Every structure is written in structure tokens, then in C-alpha cells.
Amino acid sequence: MKSIRIEKGSDNIVHLILDNPNASANVMDGDFTDSLREVVKQLQGEEYRGIILRSAKSTFFAGGDLNGLYAAKREDANEFFRECQALKADLRWLETQGKPVVAAINGAALGGGWELALSCHHRIALDDRKVKIGLPEVTLGLLPGGGGCVRMPRLLGLQNALPYLLEGKQVNPQQALDAGLIHQLASNPEELIDHARAFVIANSESEEPTLQPWDQPGYRMPGGDPRNPKNAQLLAAAPAMLIQKTKGCYPAPEAILSVAVEGAQVDFETATRIESRYFVELACGQVAKNMIGTFWFGLNAIKAGASLPESVRNMKAAPVKKIGVLGAGMMGAGIAYACASKGVEVVLKDVSMAAAEKGKAYTQKSLQKRLDRGRMDQSQMDAVLDRIQPTDSAAALEGCELVIEAVFEERKLKARVTEETEAVLADDALFASNTSTLPITGLAEASRRPPQFIGLHFFSPAEKMPLVEIICGEQTSEETLGRAYAFVLQIGKTPIVVNDSRGFFTSRVFGCFTNEGIAMLGEGVNPATIENAAAQAGFPVGPLAVSDEVSLTLMSKIRQQTIADLEVEGKAAPSHPADKVIDHMLELGRAGKAAGGGFYSYPEGGPKHLWQGLAKEFPQGEQPPFDDVRERLLFAMAVETLRCYEEQVLRSVREANIGSIFGIGFPPWTGGALQYVNQYGPAEFAARARELTSRYGERFHPPALLRQLEESGQQLTDK
Structure with missing residues (x-):
């Protein structure tokens, strides 16, 4: 078996160890489905006390095989459907064979990984911030096709399950426990396995088979099925509300709602067939291919540095500790907030202390809202605010490794602040302009060191918008580009690299x-x-x-x-x-x-x-x-x-697609402006x-x- 190892301890408990040999994470690819099929065949002829599913990777299970899904063609739909059903039959065997099955979740369990966990009778998660649980398929134009649309409503009820299914909601371990998605938390890996063994031992001694709630006699769906008056009232309006939100551009949410409602009115096996049919239709459709191509393959390539020249692609740039921001208006204040929230010290300069303090107050006001909503505590808020130093003096910029100019779109003003700032900067510091239209090569004429001058175009509001457009002037060095790229990733933004032009790309x-x-x-x-x-x-x-x-x-x-x-x-x-x-x-x-x-x-x-x-x-x-x-x-x-x-001006198709969606609101269902041309x-x-x-x-x-x-x-x- 390629992706699953079987180990049986002296306590007669079977451990199914998920360990994909070809990748750093476990995925629901052909090797996994073949391995699971072999596991089922082998265990059907064995005596055992129970089963523990655990991972040899740092994550539990990453999800579906997006390479395979991206390649799915409509002419292969029948075979694809049969493969889906075969996988679900093996997952169904796990939860109906009668012995207790435990998922020991040590890391992220998303998509197919969470569907695998849902097929277990008991779910225990490591209480660690790296653990995320959820079903994000809808964000790629798909639906959970491994039983997620069937099991989640049966576990939580229709109304409570829909946010996870329709919105791709993800939760941490404590939230998952509170919501009833998992049953226990463990403080360390050893305790995780101890809890799993304890559950198997406690439940293997019963003469009654261990069953899922929905397989037990007298089971009723939490909150009632779709015919329940409260659900019926909600579901009568749900399609119209969904269309109002998606404008009919996204077939996945509509398919998910259909599967959840239709599946809740029939037996389990029929519900899984309904889910597979909708899943195959989406996977073979154009919208899913657009979204997978851009939001998975394109985005991962950018994060891996595919946009960089070979000379700096593997450069290990040291994290930036201190930056300066020139101009404390809405854009400059937003940039300061975005950087300070990621641990970077910020000197926020304006023409007066009052203007600079006003810029810092923007961060304080935003953080206060997070504090009031319980999304951060006072110490976290204070730490972010302490990183922002308002000033009206250029001398305060001394020691900054990078300065970002965010003053008005006026060439003479930008030239003046460039000259004033560079006079106090170290020789190896970078200077970046946040201009949205003025060519970087022209702005760099005011610089004493054009090779270290670059464009970093943030989008408003800078603390929320995910994209930064990096613009290389004619003299911008590759090392400067590499350092700027690393900085954008450091503050949690997505960089695209473009060449100089009036208005650049976005x-x-x-x-x-x-x-x-x-x-x-x-x-x-x-x-x-x-x-x-x-x-x-x-x-x-x-x-x-x-x-x-x-x-x-x-x-x-x-x-x-x-x-x-x-x-x-x-x-x-x-x-x-x-x-x-x-x-x-x-x-x-x-x-x-x-x-x-x-x-x-x-x-x-x-x-x-x-x-x-x-x-x-x-x-x-x-x-x-x-x-x-x-x-x-x-x-x-x-x-x-x-x-x-x-x-x-654009260096790659992927950057055109990512930039058009993340920066300027091109419809995500298209996969981006150039993918729109392809799909048309x-x-x-x-x-x-x-x-x-x-x-x-x-x-x-x-x-x-x-x-x-x-x-x-x-x-x-x-x-």
C-alpha cells in the first residue's frame, strides 16, 4: 500500500498511518484510494479491537487531488462518478464495520481530510493553532464530494451545517469542539494517541456495534429535516438569497444547497449518489477549472517565487524589522497597520505630528473593533500600536531597512520626499513608491541610487486588500526585487511583479x-x-x-x-x-x-x-x-x-489573473482577465x-x- 501503512499493536488496535510518499501532505489521489481499498479488503478478514487513523505528516490530510480534478473531462464523467462511489463505499465501510474508529487529528484537516475524519466515530484534535478544520471546496468552485454534504447536515443539522458547506468556513480546534465537530482535544501528540486508544478500548468491549449517530435506531436529524416548518421557511427563501449573492455566476453554492436538501430527505446511500452526481458535474465544468487554475496552481506558484528571476528565486532575504511610511493619510495609515500587525516596526511620517498621530489613530480605531468583538486581547492590541511611531521628522527614519512613500500623486512632491529621506537612510536600504500610475523609472530620477528604487503599489484599504503590485523600473536591481518580494510575503500579502509603464497593470x-x-x-x-x-x-x-x-x-x-x-x-x-x-x-x-x-x-x-x-x-x-x-x-x-x-508590462499569465482578481475586482468565477479570454x-x-x-x-x-x-x-x- 503506497499511502497508508497498517500497524497493529499488542492491544489489538489497528493503526492506519496516512503517509503519502510522493508529497509533503496526504491527498485523496489515486494512490490513496487504491490504498484504502486494499486496507478494507485486508481488514475484512482480520480480528481487531478498533481502528485509529493518524498521520505521519505535519498535517492530518490536505484534501482532494486537485491535479486530477483539474484534468477531469466531461467525456470521462461516468468513470469519474464510479471512482467517487468506490471511494465512498470504502469510507462507508469504516463507519459501518462495527468496531470503533477514531480520527487522531494532528494538523490541518481540510476538504477530503475532514471528510475522512467525518467517517470516523470519534474525532480528537491536537489543541494547536496549526490545526484547521473545514470544507473549503466551494472556494475552488467545487463541493465536498467525499460525503461532506451528506454527513455534515446529519451531524449538525441543516442550518448549522450550511455555513461550513456554502462559505468554506474553517475553525480552530476549540471552535470545532464547541460546534460539535470533534469530541475531544489533546494537548500534545502523545495525549492524542492515548485518548484515541482509550476510546477504542472503552467502546470495543460492548456487545453492540459502534455506529455513527445517523446509523443508530431512532436517529433524527438535529433541527429536523427539510420538511420541518423552521427549515422549510428558511429553505423557501434560500435559493433567492443565494442567487442574490452569487448572481448566478457560481454553480457550486447552488449545487451544495441542492445536495444538502435533497440528501437530507433520502437514505444515506442515495444521498451519496446525489452528491457524487453534482460533484462530477462541477469538477468537469469550466468555472471550477478557472478557479482551481488561478486560486490553487497560480497562487501557489507565486508564493513559491515563480515570478522572480532565477538569480534571486532562492535568495534567503532576512525579514525586515523596521520600515518607514511617508504620508499618514488613508493609504499610508493602512500600510502602517498592515505592517505593524505582522510584527514590523513602523515609523509613520507626515508633515506634522498631528497628521502622523491621526494616521496611527486609524490603526487604533480598527484594532478597537477587533478587541470589542473578542478577536484580540488588550495586550495584542497594545503590541501592534507600540510598533507604530508617528513623527514629523525625517531623522526618525534612520535605521529603516525599507521606506514606502505614500504621498499624493504629484511628481515634484514625490521627488522632494525621496531626496529628503534618502539622506538619512543606510546605503543598503530600499526606497519604494506606492504610486498607482506614475512610472517608476521617472520617479527614480530623484533617487541617488536607482537600483534600490522600486514600486510597491498597495490597494485600499491596505490592511485588508491581499495584493501588492511590485513595479520594476529600468534600473531596479534583481536583488532589490527579491528583497521587496520577500517583504510582501512577510506581511501576508500576495505579490505580482510587473514592468514599468504608465498606470502599470492594475x-x-x-x-x-x-x-x-x-x-x-x-x-x-x-x-x-x-x-x-x-x-x-x-x-x-x-x-x-x-x-x-x-x-x-x-x-x-x-x-x-x-x-x-x-x-x-x-x-x-x-x-x-x-x-x-x-x-x-x-x-x-x-x-x-x-x-x-x-x-x-x-x-x-x-x-x-x-x-x-x-x-x-x-x-x-x-x-x-x-x-x-x-x-x-x-x-x-x-x-x-x-x-x-x-x-x-505583465510578465506572466498567472500574475495577470491573480492581479486582476485580487487587486481590481475582476470576477473570480472567470479565473482572471486572461483566463476569461481562454474560457471564452x-x-x-x-x-x-x-x-x-x-x-x-x-x-x-x-x-x-x-x-x-x-x-x-x-x-x-x-x-
């Missing part, structure tokens, strides 16, 4: 989203249609709403800075149909949320709503097809991403782009790269 493509929505308003498209089309496409916020958040004033300033810079270079600035709409809104004094109103009104004490004056200022004409409105938003971003990749089909995408070009403008014209893919029949992949 700002450039994000601007296409907001501009397209604003342009449609100027064309007479109903503003509610624009916002609803964005929601139906899977965007978290509509283009008009997000423009209000960004502020039309800032958008106008960025445009004016671009015009000025291009004039110096002797180039004409590009224009966009959205420009005149923005200018008109600014003339009306409606610059956005911070200014009291923009495309939306913000009544005190009430929810925001689209400004009624839009109908007068931008009269509506004949409305375009809804699909055009929706796809204009998607295509505007995807076509511009193709251009960024073609121009080598490059030829079909090019044809649709030409159609949109003929109707709405040259900005949709297929770039040369897309035409090459169209002719070759290839897709966008990393080599």
Missing part, C-alpha cells in the same frame, strides 16, 4: 472598467442597468459606485498629470468618452462620496442610491442589449490586459471584440496577440 486596467461604465452613462444607458450588469457579471461593485469611492477629482488629476507628462514626451494624450462625463460631474460639484455625492446620493442615516439628477444630466436613449452592457465591462478590462501582456475561446473572443468595436469604439479592437491566438488555436499559458 491601475491601467481598472481605469478601463470605471471609464466604460461612465462612458455608457454618457451614451444614455440607464445607470441602474450599468450597475446591475456589473453585478450580473460578478464584479463586487458597479463602475459608477466605485468611481464615487475613488473620487472623480482624483481621476481628473491623474488624467491631467498624464496629459502633462505626455506633452513633455511630445506625445498626444489618449481621450476616452468618459472624460466629458467626469468633467461635467465636476462642474456640477458632484465629485464622489467624500464630496457628499457623485453618481450616487448618500443620505444621512440611509442607504446610498443613484442620484436622481442623472436622468436630467444624461438623458436616456434607446437601450442597448443587456449582454452588451455586461460584456463591455468584461471585455474592456480583458482587452487592455491582453495589451499589457503583449507589451510585456480566443477565436470567439476576437469575433466578439470586433463586434463590440464596430458598435462602441476602437478600444475593443483585438490586439495583435489575440489575433495570433485566433489563428493558431492556442490559449494563453505560462511556459
